[in-house]
Amino acid sequence: MTLQDITEATALELDRHVFHSWSAQGALKPLVIEGASGTEVWDEDGRRLLDFSSQLVNTNIGHTHPRVVAAIQQQAAVLPTVAPAHATRIRGLAAQRVLEVAGQPFSKVFFTNGGADANENAIRLARLVTGRDKVLSAYRSYHGNTGAAIAATGDWRRVPNEYARGHVHFWGPFPYRSEFWSSSPEQEAERALHALERLIEAEGPASIAALLVETVPGTAGVIVPPPGWLAGLRAICDRWGILLILDEVMSGFGRTGDWFAFQNPELNPDGVVPDLVTFAKGVNSGYVPAGGVIMPPAIAAQFDTRVFPGGLTYSGHPLAMASIVATIDAMREEGIVENARRIGADVLGPALRDLADRHACIGEVRGLGVFWALDLVEDRATRAPLPPAEMVRIKAGLVGAGLLPFVQDNRVHVVPPCIVTDAEVARAIAIYDAVLP
The missing domain is CATH 3.90.1150.10 (Aspartate Aminotransferase, domain 1)
Incomplete structure (x- = not known):
């Protein structure tokens, strides 16, 4: 047939x-x-x-989109696959394009196969950099469907990555269906931040590696954060030495009318910058599976002489990288x-x-x-x-x-x-x- x-x-x-x-x-x-x-x-x-x-x-x-389809076809004729340990021009170009639209202070991209393992590796980075274990995230959120495979692994790679533990959840702001009996978006943010800080105090701030939130919770209902929420998260993280990871898997690459939702002045008038950004989906519209973690020099430098215990066979896959370059170029020019x-x-x-x-x-x-x-x-x-x-x-x-x-x-x-x-x-x-x- x-x-x-x-x-x-x-x-x-x-x-x-x-x-x-x-x-x-x-x-x-x-x-x-x-x-x-x-x-x-x-x-x-x-x-x-x-x-x-x-x-x-x-x-x-x-x-x-004809430019993205053509880029994939052209790359397939030249170098359809390559191990991630090698350097390729197309992977470097893709990282450069992503960093250009992400802006300062970001300097490196770790490419993954999608959004779930982007978040998985952002959590891994946060835990390795801080030396802490717990990760806080909201009940109304979706970050992907991975987490147990590495814990089931039997060789040395399991040891620094047994992270199917240490997760604590909190209620984030949602003015329309508030858990805080608030009467305004501003009050909703204030009360949600107060509850989060009390949770952190109860859990022990020195045990918390990262706060992982969707900039705009998507599958949970396109919950646009109220004024003060992102700035409050940044202040809490700075106060306790916690890394702020913004999950832009769904909200990134044009979805909110900016390259990333955290760059949107309506959402983020205070100009909050996260410590790590995860992305996938819109970076190439899913034409070839791709995602990644964007990081600043301070985090990337932690692994200049220390092995990063993570990797993927298809990290920076050439067909995915070609589609990313073509997508970002087309989105800019059109x-x-x-x-x-x-x-x-x-x-x-x-x-x-x-x-x-x-x-x-x-x-x-x-x-x-x-x-x-x-x-x-x-x-x-x-x-x-x-x-x-x-x-x-x-x-x-x-x-x-x-x-x-x-x-x-x-x-x-x-x-x-x-x-x-x-x-x-x-x-x-x-x-x-x-x-x-």
């Missing part, structure tokens, strides 16, 4: 050999995607869907990050707020750039989430109307590629308007 022989039905039959993530396997009937371009995907019947999920919020540059900022401020944000005026089920609209969420409720007064059965109906209705959504719990995340146009936003809003109760 050749690829051309596979009908949609056969594709689903073949998919039964695939063990899917985050799913009960028995009743699965996934959507068959045949192709994609720009902001659209299509099935074998040619039915087109406007991709307002960006798949897993990662196709920031859109599907099959004004794609600027487009995301404009769309969010002038088109998508206002349109979603207008949509909320017409649909009582929308309890809150929050976001910026091309990173938004509709928090759907049964009742605006109680903020009770819309029940799962209704969310299933809404998701099916959106797909049936020609839009591929990102639906999580009681939310519809509105996360199109950064290249989305005004007309495509209008088309999507019309679909949301028709399907939402």
Whole structure:
């Protein structure tokens, strides 16, 4: 059987050999995607869907961007793979491009295969640099799905890396669904920071290596941090000698209308700079798996004469590196990050707020750039989430109307590629308007 022989039905039959993530396997009937371009995907019947999920919020540059596809093809013809111990021009260029958009004081990039192992290695760096063990992170967060493999390893590499321990969680700020009975975003930040500091005191500050937070929690609901939160985190970390790791896996590379969310003046008016930044997804829109950790000289220098006990066979894979260089170059030259900022401020944000005026089920609209969420409720007064059965109906209705959504719990995340146009936003809003109760 050749690829051309596979009908949609056969594709689903073949998919039964695939063990899917985050799913009960028995009743699965996934959507068959045949192709994609720009902001659209299509099935074998040619039915087109406007991709307002960006798949897993990662196709920031859109599907099959010709410059990125060409870069991968050209690299494959020259050097399709190489061990990470060797130096290659394309890996150096990719690191240079990432550092250029990250800005000061960052000086080195450790490349990984994706966001999960970017966070894994950022935690490893923090623990090795500080000599401490505990890592604090928020309950409303997602940082990836790794952690046990190295603890199960049987040779010397396990010994400095047995880190499936020492994790402590805290409640971060979420003004719409506050755990702190706050009456304003500013008060929410103040109370969340107070609770976090009390937790640190109780856990023992000298035992804490790092504070790991998503700059904008994404899967948890596109929770835009309230004023004072990031500055407060920086002050707490500085006071206790804790490293601040910002997870920009989902929020980076144009998603919030800036290269990184921590560079967004609306989110970070105080200009807080983290100690480590993790990234993946939008760095090359997932065309080839890639991620990494960005670090400043003070951390990188810790390993000038000391072995860093970590590594990946495909760290800095040439095809991934070529796609990163092409992606960042195209985003710069085509004004794609600027487009995301404009769309969010002038088109998508206002349109979603207008949509909320017409649909009582929308309890809150929050976001910026091309990173938004509709928090759907049964009742605006109680903020009770819309029940799962209704969310299933809404998701099916959106797909049936020609839009591929990102639906999580009681939310519809509105996360199109950064290249989305005004007309495509209008088309999507019309679909949301028709399907939402």
